[in-house]
Amino acid sequence: MTTCKAAWLVVRAHLPQLLAYLIGLGMLAALLAWGTVGSTSQTGAQTFDPPRNNVAIIDRDSDGEHCVGDALRTYLASSANLVDVEDSETAIDDAIATQQADFIVIVPQGYTNDFASAVKNNTDMPRLGSVGSGGSGNNDGGSESAVSAMEGVRINGFLNSARTALIANPESDVNAAFDTAIHTAQDLRTNPTASVRRAASDSQASDSQQTQADIEGFAPSLVFRDSCAAMIYAVIMSVSLAVILVMTEFNAPRTRERIRVSAQNPASARWQLLLVCSAIGVAMWLCCLAIALGACMTRGSGLASVNTVSLALSATSLFVLCLVCVAFGFLVSQFHVTAATANGIVNTIGLVSAFLSGAWLPQWLMSPPVAAIAKILPGWWFVDSLNQAFGGDASVIATPNMNGWACSTALMVAFGVGFVVCAVIVGRVRSR
DSSP states (O other): OHHHHHHHHHHHHTHHHHHIIIIIHHHHHHHHHHHHSOOHHHHTOOOOOOOOEEEEEEEOOTTTTTHHHHHHHHHHTTTEEEEOOOSSHHHHHHHHHTTSOSEEEEEOTTHHHHHHHHHHHTOOOOOOEEEETTEEESSSSSOOOHHHHHHHHHHHHHHHHHHHHHHHOTTSOHHHHHHHHHHHHHHHHHSOSOOSOOOOOHHHHHHHOOOHHHHHHHHHHHHHHHHHHHTHHHHIIIIIHHHHHHHHHHHSHHHHHHHHHSSSOHHHHHHHHHHHHHHHHHHHHHHHHHHHHHHHHTSTTGGGGSOHHHHHHHHHHHHHHHHHHHHHHHHHHTTOOOHHHHHHHHHHHHHHHHHHHTSSSOGGGSOHHHHHHHTTSHHHHHHHHHHHHTTSTTOSSSOOOHHHHHHHHHHHHHHHHHHHHHHHHHHHHHHO
16 A cells, blocks of 8 residues: 555645645635525515605695605605705705705695696696705706715606696695596505516416425525535636646656565556545545535525435435546646646636636526537536436426436536546656
């Protein structure tokens, strides 16, 4: 076992660098996967609540008995914080400057009568005065802040609703029209007639919508799958580099000469090297699997909610990737590269493989030319095997696609065999 001990000494000499790649990059990948999967409350949210702004209403329309001002206060009370501002130019400027009010609506004198006249004669609606943080005026241009634009849209929508109500019932007065608009807005908030969902029939919609419990159950599976996929760069870097460092040391002329003149059988030395390189792959696989499982257990109900078959298939895919990286490291080592050169080669191959594999960018988002190039690398088939283990691309709850997983895993194995064959050929050529 002299060869095994010597190989271990080589690995131990570079252990800090290897652990930095494996543990550091692996933990980073798991954290990224963990953060990508939103919390169950965020995932299950069906509505968006806009921020509440500070809005003041200055009603100068005494002729209309402050009808419009009262209606606006009632309407905006559910979506904004109403503040009181004195009706003076100085007080208005101070309120905006000190951010006491984000937006001020001014109802001019005679607005109620002008509103009724515009509806009756089918002319343009009268304008309300407004002052916002982005400028002041009568909504007739100029600079406008996001707050002013948002509140302006709300108010204009409310006024148009009142206009529609008055048109529908010409016998009613402005007060009744604004009351109708307020009741309509309240009904919409209580019983919304539309939601942001995919168009479907009632039965299809009820079948496709996910309950909160379902969403909570998806998170561990997503985290485990995405953690394994995101660690492809860490696996390539750590496994391949470790194998290259060991094989390069034993391929050095002085080491080969010592093995040749020693009493140890050369065939035994080669088998021991194979055992050490395989052990490196297994050790790295166990570390990556532990990181992925640890990240999975921190979400939802943990491993209990992950399909056991999918978990086993994913672990097998990760194991095969580690062996493929062992074969790739064996191939690169046959060129007798230096440690610095090996680091550069593995870094380049690792980055390209990770980017084109679908671990960082979903495979279904890639254009056909990019996907065609990516399929000539084993990383693509590794990520695809993980997807198939959970039912297919972008799926996390379907039954594992055994045929798809087997095909992708077999292609990874074919890459590994190809690397070994090429390594043997290169080694034979260089030994002549």
